[in-house]
Amino acid sequence: MIVASPKTSKHAVAMTLLLLWAMTHQAHGQATVNFTFPSYDLADDTANLIQNADYLDSFFESLIQLKTTGRGKVNIIHLGDSHIQADFITDVVRRNFQNDFGNAGRGxxxxxxxxxxxxxxxxxxxxxxxxxxxxxxxxxxxxxxxxxxxxxxxxxxxxxxxxxxxxxxxxxxxxxxxxxxxxxxxxxxxxxxxxxxxxxxxxxxxxxxxxxxxxxxxxxxxxxxxxxxxxxxxxxxxxxxxxxxxxxxNDGVLYHAIGVNGAKYKHYNAAVHFAKQTAALKPDLFIIALGTNESVEYPYLDPTLLYHIDKLVQSLREVNPETKFILVTPPDAFRKKVKPNPGVEKIRNQIIQYAVENGLAFWDFYKVAGGKHSAAKWRAKGILRPDGIHFTKEGYAYQGNLLYEAFIKTYNRYVGLRHP
CATH class of the missing domain: 2.60.120.1360 (Jelly Rolls)
Incomplete structure (x- = not known):
């Protein structure tokens, strides 16, 4: 609170208040990020947010520190299957993060x-x-x-x-x-x-x-x-x-992509050194994008999926106790190239169930991409491959931009609420 003494002019007080206001709003402006990208008009824009975002407060604070001071490193591990192995999605997300928050390397x-x-x-x-x-x-x-x-x-x-x-x-x-x-x-x-x-x-x-x-x-x-x-x-x-x-x-973001063709949650659980070695990367955030391969065997669905999700999260948390998690749901897909696959939605529901019950953040890409039968719309745009599961390079780039947009929309909301 500023109290004017008899010798303090109203003008001086007004200038001080104006300076404080300008400094506060300048910091807010420095922290926020503007992001636009080419769209195929396939996404549900209102749904494109990171859900349960309050859980990510400490992660967003690390990003704000990096954005406003240019100092520090933020490490992100994006774990997945064949959608990730080729790095088409994660290459786009990595470059977006590094353009806005600094490039600390390939990872x-x-x-x-x-x-x-x-x-x-x-x-x-x-x-x-x-x-x-x-x-x-x-x-x-x-x-x-x-x-x-x-x-x-x-x-x-x-x-x-x-x-x-x-x-x-x-x-x-x-x-x-x-x-x-x-x-x-x-x-x-x-x-x-x-x-x-x-x-x-x-x-x-x-x-x-x-x-x-x-x-x-x-x-x-x-x-x-x-x-x-x-x-x-x-x-x-x-x-x-x-x-x-x-x-x-350099200071900035390291965005590590780990993807294996055909991978499921259970496969990373069976990897003897996997979880323990992640500690060397000092991750601030895990993004786990699995579930497609759990759905391809529909009508059979592994009844132990929730167990394997929990086992993976807990094994990673054991060696990275402060790290945050975002679970990603798989996009709609076909089975046998042309038949709708109801298994994708069932897997999606279990992933969300686990995230909600355990207080983790999640990105519902299934809904963002259009939900049930949306694979046909992506195919009509020419960005879903003939197998009905994988996407073209352009389709994956679109997904990477959608994920980054979800981050930035959620991050900017946090900045506006916590650092107005």
Whole structure:
């Protein structure tokens, strides 16, 4: 409260109040985000919000701090299935976040091509060695699964994996590399080398009690390295790699996409190292977008789905106790390419039920995309593929923009209420 003394002019008081008002509204203006994108007019705009958003207050505060000061990092892990593995959705969301809140790097990647599967367009991996591979969707096969949901393994002591980022749409050059790999007396170490073969850093020898993760700082930003196996004694017989994180050392957002073709909730639960290794990424938010593959077997639906949702959430929460969760419902889809699939709505209802009963946030993409029979409308627009389940690149980009719009609408409402 400002009290005018006899010597204080009314003009001075008015100017002080005006200054305070301007400072407050300037901070509000700096915190909010304006976002527009090309639309196919398929979405339910009124439904496109993050539901139970009060649960996300601390996450929104982290974003406000980042937006207004330019300092800090916000880490988001987006977990899913084939809709996520290609990174079409998450590439759009990542670039939107980083355009508005700062670019801290590409984040977690998996060498998909080396594993014999698809990988995002903004990275390219390769190897002259044939690596064994396993996806989390085949839990009965050998090889453990870690943070990336896909594992590669070799017994070749001179094996290497090349990694190059594509900076066409966003600068993903990096100054640090974090390797997630099996560390035990039988495992090779790894070095990180530049394009000339010059060693930039090495994970070092195994020591008892070491976690399956090593962080290597580079002297400057690069857009290409190779990960080289290093054998230092005869006890070392193999190398097993779970994932690679790339950062640039800047403040901003790291948006990690983890997706595996065919994945269900139960597959991540069966991955022995998955939940524990997420702690190394220090996530502020998990976005879990699963459910499509649980619905494709309709009329059979797994009666243990709620159990598997809870098991995954609890295992991630155990090692990340402060992290928030958003559950995403799957979009409408066809079965056998042309038949409506009532199973999608049933799975959607169970995901929402779990979120509501456990106080988690959720994005009801099933409703946002148009609800029952909306797959036919997406197909008519030419952005649903002939299989009736997957989308074109343009369809996925539209989904990524819808998700980011839901974030920003909900975030801006929070800013207006808590930081008027």
């Amino acid at each position: 977690l990647i998996v060498p998909g091509r080396v594993a014999g599967t698809n990988e995002p367009n903004n990275i390219r991996t390769g190897s002259t060695t044939a690596w064994k591979a396993k996806r989390c969707t085949y839990p009965e096969q050998p090889l453990p699964i870690g943070i990336g949901g896909i594992t590669v393994n070799t017994e070749e002591s001179d094996a290497s994996i090349s990694i190059k980022v594509d900076n066409t749409l966003n600068d993903y050059s990096f100054s640090s590399v974090t390797l997630f790999f099996q560390k035990d007396p039988s495992s090779y170490s790894f070095s990180v080398n530049d394009v000339t073969g010059q060693e930039l850093g090495i994970t070092g020898p195994y020591e008892e009690g070491m976690a399956n993760v090593s962080h290597i700082e580079l002297n400057n930003c690069v857009d290409q390295v190779s990960i080289q196996a290093v054998k230092s004694n005869d006890d070392q017989k193999q190398a097993t790699l779970f994932g690679i994180e790339l950062e640039n050392g």
